[in-house]
Amino acid sequence: MQAPALPLTEHERLLALQLTGLLDTQSEPRFDRITRLAQLVLGSEIVLISLVDSERQWFKSKQGLDACETGRDISFCGHAILGDGIFEVPNALLDSRFADNPLVTQAPFIRFYAGVPLSRSGERIGTLCFIDSTPRTLTAKEREIATEFAKTVEQEIEDRLQEQAHRQLVASELMYRSVLEGTRIGTWQWNIQTGETLFNQRWAEIVGYTLEELAPISIDTWLKLAHPNDLTESAALLQAHFDGLSPFYDVKCRMLHKDGHYVWVHDRGRVVSWTTEGKPLMMYGTHADITEQKNSELALLQSRDQFQTLVSNIPGITYRCLADENWTMLFMSGHIDPLSGYPATDFIGNAVRSYASVIHPDDQDWLAQAVDEAMTSHSPWQLTYRVLHADGSVRWVEERGMAEYDAEGKVAFLDGFILDVNNEKTLQERLVKLTQQLPGVVYQFQLWPDGRTAFPYASPAIEKIYGLKAEDVKTDASQAFAKIFPDDLAAISQSIDESRHQQKVWQHEYRVFDDEKRLKWLSGRATPELKPDGSTLWHGYIEDITQTKEYYLRLEALNQQLKVAQQCLDLASEQAKIGYWQASLKDGSLWWSPIIYQIFGFDPNAMTPSVAMFKSAVHPDDIVKVEQSEQQARLSGIHNVVHRIIRPDGEVRWVHELAQLVPEEQNPDLMLIGSVQDITDRMKLQQVKDEFISTVSHELRTPLTSIHGALSLLQAGSLVQLPPKAEKLIGIASSNCQQLSRLINDLLDIEKLVAGKMLFEMREMNISPVLKRAINDHKPYAAQQNIVLALELPSQVERCLLRVDEHRLMQVLTNLLSNAVKFSPVGGKVILSATLVEEQIEIAVQDQGPGISADFAQKIFQRFSQADASSAKMKGGTGLGLALCKELVEAMQGSIGFHSKPNAGARFFLRLPVLAHQQSETPKK
Amino acid sequence: MQLAKILHVEDDESIRIIVEMALVDLSGFTLCACESGVEAIAQVEQFAPDLILLDAMMPGMDGLQTLVKLRGKDSCRQTPVVFMTARIQQAEKQQYFDAGAVAVIEKPFEATQLGDELAAIYQRYLLTLTPTNLE
The missing domain is CATH 3.30.450.20 (PAS domain)
Structure with missing residues (x-):
């Protein structure tokens, strides 16, 4: 077997292979797709992308093989990368270089091999290879196809690298941005020729804006924000950079922040490209906030200046x-x-x-x-x-x-x-003088562990405090202690001990005897200081507080009295069932006494006082009445109303509310102070009384009706003719009967008025017709007495509108007119007049009678008051008429009074507020 | 039409006598005097009055109850009723008007003028009954 030789440029080749970054990476579809396609097209059993590393061949993609690498020494590819073209072995068994190669003799039993070298940067880094277990020879077409697939693989390797580089670029840009964000540095780009400028968000933030707020951005944006005084220097530095005198444009200047203050920035930039004419084109730069640094520099300079000034001073x-x-x-x-x-x-x-x-x-x-x-x-x-x-x-x-x-x-x-x-x-001298001015003594007091005491320093006032001179106690304080009231000695010793042990300020109030053996109160305060010899030295001040103490004790006594008074009040209010409360009209706060809870049946633990709570208890039928009284209180300062409440348990009770608004000048919080009294029992009594009066009046009237009827019929003369004496007697009986009838009516009226139960039908009206009717009604009676009745009614009065109850006004006029007629001499004259006085109508009845005596004037409007008993008998009055008039007029918001001189007649008048003036007379029907 | 027949209901005998003298002797009306509501109800259909003068406060059946019963009688549905009362407070008087009274006469009343007063009340009542007679 022949191991492949190493190429001449093996070192460069391995470097090129390393740079692809493919070795030992996961399989990738982009390569597997190509090998699969090549396998199909060329019908090979095995197709590999084999990368030849220094000691091995490693398969980036493989079809038809499980192993991912083999040794380079037994590799076919090692041979294939040695030449440019396809390396083909038609039958390995017949090739001496491979016949005994374990890849041939054992699995995968290679017979045919064809490898197309893969190049990168001019180096053959591996192959695209085709392997079969049977001998084979490629056709020319097949070789061309194999070569094309190899080129595709090379392209994929290139694309993959490009993509990787792009990804790294993106990552590094992101990192760069993060770094910039982290350093809080702004960036800028400036096209010097067009003026086009780009800032990042941070640039804008440094001056307090967002980029949107600064838009449109140009170089003017910078110029506008820069401090005017810094522009010249900045322009000079920029020009120097353009002229090549400085490698960077580098300037520290101030810029106007959105808030109106200036921030210090450090701008640094460089021209990165030039026009063909050699002019600066693009400039990139950074923009950093150095306000803090600049401020520190300034502070440093300032402190150096201060130091120098200090030294020289x-x-x-x-x-x-x-x-x-x-x-x-x-x-x-x-x-x-x-x-x-x-x-x-x-x-x-x-x-x-x-x-x-x-x-x-x-x-x-x-x-x-x-x-x-x-x-x-x-x-x-x-x-x-x-x-x-x-x-x-x-x-x-x-x-x-x-x-x-x-x-x-x-x-x-x-x-x-x-x-x-x-x-x-000077200060020391001044201090001594000041100390002399103090009412108390400034002193130092020293206590040694062996119990010795002394006042090493004491201002002259010690004479006033202890009756001793400073020298007397300079080395021994016992004379001062001898002055202390014996009962207070133990406590003072204890307080001094505590102050010494805990090293805390000594503060104590105690008594001493003065020269006349009178006790006076002293208050002392001193700060302890531990001395090296184990003694403690206090620095302090003692003053005479006898007067303050006396005030305090007196105040204590007063407080005690107040407390007792408060308890009495509470007790009384509980007994009388009168609760009291106070409310601030300013802040709406409300406080009420415990008895109010009791009256209203509120649970004091389940609620806090509130106006709403109070209002919710008011009987629905009485709400209007209560509100009217509150409105009245705003004008008069007095809230006075009797109404019903419904307690949570459904029980209806009567209460009397009385409140007063303290005058504003003494009452900054607009406090309304009031009481609530449970008057249910009284109201029940009142009811009984009302029923009694109603019944009595009925029971009285019934027999009166018979008597009156009988007398009238007798007097009429149509039924029976009476002898003159009988007729006279009948006349007396009849007149007394009428008086009795009036008395009953007046009594009923006045009871109702006093109880506030009389209903008034108030309406806006012109009172002229009422006055005319009153005159007409009284004419027959006046004529009997031979008295002239006259009416004086100016036109301006006829145009006035008043708010009155017509029936009740008539009742008042009837009373006044019948009185006037009654007391006028025969042949006299009675004048009813109405005049406009300011915004009131004054209705007056003037007579020519005897006038009203000074004694009687005092009580004329009181009930059952008559000038004298004989006049009542003579004139047939009830003594209730004027009292009734007063109540009625006041109930209609008016007032009543009179002027009189003995034997010169009397003038009774009532005044009622004018509501409005009619502009023109109402047209007559 | 003139007022001729008056039914008077009053528990107090004295007042019955006075009213009888005033209305019969002085004014010449025909009068049927009853001493209670029960008696009035028994008499009214036979007497067929032009006007009923009714005391308000009576033991047993009072004026208002009597009025309700009287109105139950067919012949009496339209007969004008005048109350006479010693309770003369506005609220007290109002309840009689509310019950359908055409007038309320206060006690003590003017005996010599009672007849004229009732005649006038009756005339006013007739006018309200036949509005076409207004002219």
Whole structure:
């Protein structure tokens, strides 16, 4: 057997094979379709696409064979790839190269083999081969077909590679995009010649827009958003890039964000193509948001500036000087000594003045002495003294210094730092003054583990608080403790212990005796600080709160009284079944007392008070009445109504609601405060009373009817002729009978009015006809008394519309007119008049009677009041007439009154509101 | 047509006497006086009144009940009824009108004018009955 030789370009061939990416991949329909077709067309038992690898041949597609590879040494294909054309073995048994080949001697018992080489990049990477177990020779036509199939396979390999490359391209573009998205970088493309520009979504987002919002996009979009001050630099950089002076156009500039602020962006781009004339054509670039980076840079710059300013503003100097009496300066930091106000150069070598000359004369000696001592003991010094400033002021400074010694141990020079502590010194002084102003004592209190106590510092006010001087307690606090009220000692010790153990603020109220042995209340507060020696030092403040405490105690007592009062009120309201409530017309909130739940039968646990809840309980027939009262309350501030409610259990109860709107100026929340009283029992009584009155009036009227009828018939004279004396007696009886009848009527009316049960038929009307009728009705009676009745009715009154109950108005007029006639002297005159006074009609009845005495004027409108008993007998009045008139007029929204002078007549008037004025007189029918 | 026959129903004897004097002696009407509703129902068909004057409050059968019974009689279906009552509140009076009364006379009434008043009521009633007579 002869193993195939290796081609000359075996290395390149294997590389070309690797690059196809076919080895060890799954079978693919695109290849299997070709081998199957070739098998059918050429009628071969086995058709393979065999790829010849370094040590093996591997079958990408196979028909009629199960194995997927064989060794290259026994392969036929290894031979086939050595030449250009078809490699044919008509009968392997007769070919010495293959006769003993295991593929021939064993399955698949190859006899015939034909392999067409498959080329890729000029290298033969394998074959399309045809195998039979019987000897065979291909015809020329068959060879042509085999060759065409091989070309098709080559094309498929090429197509497959193209597709793969495309897929990779797509994948890499996707990756590139993801990376761009991840870096939040915008991209742009610009056709410099046409101005056509493309941005991606991110570009737009950096300036707060969407691409749609920026459309139409052109280079002007960029120009419009860029900061005007950055345009010149940007244009110059662009030109430099176009001119080939820079490899990239690279600029950092500001762009206007949609919100109105500027964002910093970093634009970087490059021309990628040029026109044939050598002009830039396309430019691609990126666009990154560097606002944060830019802001950090700016912040850094700013903080560096601040630092430099700070350093230059340190209120002090560093120096090096000789240890002589002039403090001869060798070096001073800064140009001007901020402490003395002179130039530093003045002091260097004592050019103009020595540093010793600016030290306050009072401080010079002790200062020199202190520095000498420090030099001798080789220790640093820290000294506070005064310097005379050039402006004449004196400034406090603090100096920290140290001597430098030479090899022999002598002082070479002094180095130091002098700080302006004028502010601290001033502050300290001010603090002391302020502390003196405080009503209480500012103090430090120290407690040592062995129980010793002291007030190391106490402001002068300690005298007011404890009656002691600061010196008295500076090292021992026991005198202060002696002042504390013994009952409070234990608690104060405990609170101090707690504060010390827990290192928390001490706060306590306690009592002390003052010099007159009176107790006063103190309140203290201090913060503890643990000292290295184990003691605790408190810094705090104690003040006298006696007055506040007294107010507080008094308030407590008042609160207690209020509580008792509240309990009394609750008890009383429960006993009387009066609930009270308050509602805010402003925010709709409502509160009611527990008794309301009881009255309404509400379950206090199952509901919260609400106006709707309240309204839902109102008896349907009474809703209008309640609403009318509420409307009235808006005008008058008083809500007063009696109505029925239906409780959840169906029981009907009567309640009396009374509420008042507190005047607005004292009532910012528009609080309506009211009460609800269960008056069911009273209403039942009322009902009984009503029935009683109704019955009584009937029972009284029935006999009265007989008496009156009998007397009338007798008086008529048609039935019987009476002797004159009898006639006179009958007259007296008849007149009294009439009076009794009127009394019953008036009584009934007034009862109804008071109970609010009188129904009024209010309607809009002109009252002129009523006035005329009243005059006419009274004329016969007046004529009997020889009295003239007159009516004064101006035309303007005739045009007014009023809202009244005609029948009740008539009743009032009848009362007033009959009174006037009754009290007028024989031959007198009674005038009924109506006038328009502002927006009211005043109806008046003027008589010429004796007038009304001052005593009677007080009670004229009260029930059963008459000027004197004799007049009642004389004039036949019931004493109810005027009281009734008042009730009736007020029920019609009017008012009643009178003017009178003794013996000059009386003028009774009533005023009723005008509803409207008729424009013209109504046409007469 | 003139008012001639009046049926008066009243439990109070005094008032019956007064009404009789006023209507018969003063005004010349024919009167049938009954002391209860039951008596009135028994009398009405035979007496065939032009008008019925009915007291409202009576023991046993009251005025309203009597009226219902009277209306049950064929001859009495159209006879005008005038109530007389001591309960003179508007609401009380209204219920008599609602029951079909043509007028309500308040007690105490004017005995000397009762006849004229009833005659006038009767005339007004006739006018409502025959609207063509309006002219």
